[in-house]
Amino acid sequence: MKLINKRKVSKWVYLYLILGVSITILPFIWMFLTSIKTYEQAIAIPPILFPKTFHFENYVKIMDKFPFITLYLNTIIVIVFVVIGQLIISSMAAYAFARLYFPGKNILFLLVLSLMMIPSQIFLIPHYNIMISLKSINTIRALILPSLFNAFGVFLLRQFFYEIPKSLDEAATIDGASYFVIYKRILLPLLQPGLVSLSIITALNTWKSLMWPLIVNRDMDKMTLSAGLGLLIGEHTTYYEQVMAGGVVSVFPMLIIFLIFQKYIIQGIANSGIKN
């Protein structure tokens, strides 16, 4: 251990990291700088790094043209319902697969696993038809329903259940606790790292999801931020400074959440890898 600590870190490591970080964050900084310029300043050549006065009116203009608040609200609603739904449904199923014995268990689990192999596009046309039959085209619930059921979540949580000692269940059974009480009172609290991990992965996926909202919903006020912003790109491409202001509005709140909950988010993503 001491040997390793004493080992000098090569200059090349720093060079790589500084280059890497520059390539990662300079584009975002440039996006912000463009967003506080006038149109003329944004397209000036040679480029103006810092404008003398900050033109935050671009933010007002883009907020007028584009319903960011509605889009954020929609995104939050969808994320909350999908995450809570998945936590309940996946953890119940994972409990049955990890702890209970019942006929057909292996076949059923294999079927669930096999879903993870199928690219999601396979389901899109049928999902669209299902939404027609549920009269849910162009609604928020259309964005929630198909995502409530997730094979990956079951698989992930099952792995976390295996890490909880089985003696806890056995002791509770002797005390006469029902399966539901064991699941809810004893195991769920201990499953917290798994639940946090699944929540983060699910929230991130929902946050980024683009194709399904574009397909199933038409109106801007029924879109998530991701899909709404995708449509914005097509419409107002010429006013770069306003589009960049829109970009900043859609990046910075999440960035701040990331900075605050960094530890959990990174751990959550890391867990999704290890447990497989």
Add this chain to the structure above:
Amino acid sequence: MTKQKLTEAKSAYLFLLPLIVGLGYFYFYAFIQNFYFSFTDLSSFGKPSLVGLENYKKLLTDEKFYLAFKNTLIYVLIGVPSVLIFSTLSAEFLNQNIKGNTFFRTALFIPAVTMPAAIGILWRWLYNYQFGIINVLLNRVGIESIAWLSNTNLVKGSISIVLVWSMSAIYTIIILSGLQGIPKSYYEAAEIDGANKFQIFFKVTLPLLTPTLFFVAVMTTIGIFQIFDLIFLMIQPTALSLRYSMSMVYYFYDRAFVAFDKGYASAISIILFLMILLITVVQLKLQKKWVYEE
């Protein structure tokens, strides 16, 4: 005893009920439906009628499908090795005893929480032919402006750059946690034996990391096979370079939800599924050749 087993099984089915109903309806039934659609002429109106293998026959002679297929393979061939190399290097370096570790880590991970639409907006601006900062900087050093997104030869490369830029963050996190799982004692033993940094990396770190790298290789392959967002966001539907950048999923989306040729689109999605299945099986077979097991 049997009564107890019966209660246990009953409870298990109750716990599974919501999942089974949901997956059954939204996924298994949908999968079978999609498979059936691929043998029909489903469009947005009217009842579909069976057309046999017509859609699949059409795929064989469809030049656009062939292009989409070829483009997708190129994205996979560029993207998977690049993501693997950059993520492994970043993770390995972040795992060293560096100053400012937290800063580097946080900064490198930002793309992992950024939505594709924002990435598309940002990179379209950076790639802009007239005013984009990349061309402006190139001009400074005497290089002529490059049509990053409209040059038919370059467009796949330009999109791949953004793809690797946006994907590497997540896999850096996963590989870093793989690295942290390697017991310190291996490194100590190697150092006592007088191994240098390169020897340690190639003889100790990499072999022990192969299970994680295998997982990342499989996930990135599957992920890039389904590339859609960046193409949709960065290339105009009318652009000439679309033919040279569209992926299989883009073509699927275009057929299903722009042209409403849904029967045909279903056939495309089935081929995509079979391709991913085939490649994953091949990767699993190759796994024994290079993945180190303790």
